[in-house]
Amino acid sequence: MNIVFDIGNVLLHWDPRALYRKVFASEAEVDWFLANVCTSAWNLEQDKGRSFADAVAEATARHPEHAEAIAAYDTRWPETLTHVIEGTVEILEDLKQQGTPLYAITNWHQDKFRETKARYGFLCHFRDIVVSGDERLIKPDPAIYRLLLDRNGLEAGQCLFIDDSAKNVAGAEAVGMKAHHFTSPDALRAELAAMGILKA
Template structure:
């Protein structure tokens, strides 16, 4: 069985609140900013390949009073990357040690991912990583899953996809991949053991 990981919030914890709690005085201000200025949909366009420079300019034009905070999303972006999720990294290491073929599909801006990859050597265990920003495709678009399969000559039914987003899990299942909705390393470990993928 080929195991295909999502990366953000499965192997590496990411949360923009970690940065903006240092910038704003209250949790309400943080939540308002992320809901109205640097929103999920705005960030998704960077995952789709838009440069952060272009994104910052677009958001600043709409919200000039938040120019500094918007710029921080780009210039201090690594403060949104909290660190590895140790339990999942241990699972990844165990799968790699036993020779399981490992792949990844991640919604991640291409430039920020290249910077992040240098910080986390365990990302080198993957035979291939499909990065949304490079491909101008984001999960759960069926095309991004098919790209991994076609590029690596894999059958969908031979792959187990792991993601923390129910929508992305459903997207993988829709093209014939097996899938696991990630909620914790312990839950993932149990699923892999039950499936006979992770050896004792």
Template sequence: MNVVFDIGNVLIHWEPRALYRKIFASEDEVECFLGNVCTSDWNLEQDRGRSFTEAVAEATARHPDHAEAIAAYHHRWAETIVGPIAGTVAILEELAARDVPLYAITNWHQDKFRETRLRYPFLGLFRDIVVSGDERLVKPDPAIYELLLQRNGLAASSSLFIDDSLKNVKGADAVGMTGVHFTTPEALRVTLTGLGLLQD
């Protein structure tokens, strides 16, 4: 069985609030900014490959009063990375030790991912990582899952996909992979042990 991981919020904790809690005085201000200015839909276009320079300019044109905070999304982006999710990294390392074929598909801006990859050596355990920004495709588009499968000669029926986003899990299911919705490392360990991929 091939095991395919999502990376953000499965192996690495990504949280823009970690940055904006340093910029705004209250939680309400943080939520208002992320809900109306640098939104998840806006960020998804960076995951699709749009440059951060273009993204900052677009958002600043809409919200010039927030120019400095918008620019921080780009220039202080590293502060949105809280750190590794230790329990899942341990699972990844155990699977690697058992010679389980490991792959990843991540919605991540290509340049920001390359910066992040340098910080986390465990990402080197993957045989291949499909990065949305490089491919101009984002999950749950079926094409991004099919790209990984075709590029590596993998059968969907022999591939397990793990993601914290239920819609991305359903996207994997739709192309014939076995989707697993990630909630906690402990729950993932139970699932993988039940499938015989980890030892009890």
């Protein structure tokens, strides 16, 4: 079985609130800013490959009074990665040690991902990583899953995809992959053991 990981909030905890709690004085201000200025939809355009320079310019044109906070999304982006999810990384290391083929599909801006990969050695364990920003495709588009399969000569039914997003899990299942909706390292380890993928 080939194991295909998501990365954000499976192996690395990502939360823009962690940055903006340092920028704004109250949780209400953080909530307003992320709901109205640097929104999820705005961030998704970077995951599709839009440059951060263009993203910052677009948001600043809409909210010039927040220019400094908007710029921080780019210049202080590493502060949105709060910690390694140690339990999942241990699973990744165990799978690597036993010779399990490892792959990843991630919705991530291409430049920010390259910076991140340079910081975390365990991201070199994958035989291939499909990065949405490079491909101009995002989960749960079926094309991004098929790209991984076709590029690596994999059969969908011989792949287990792991993601914290239910819609991304459904996207993988729609192309014939097995899938696990990630909620915790313990639950993932238990399922991999039950499937006979991870040795006890």
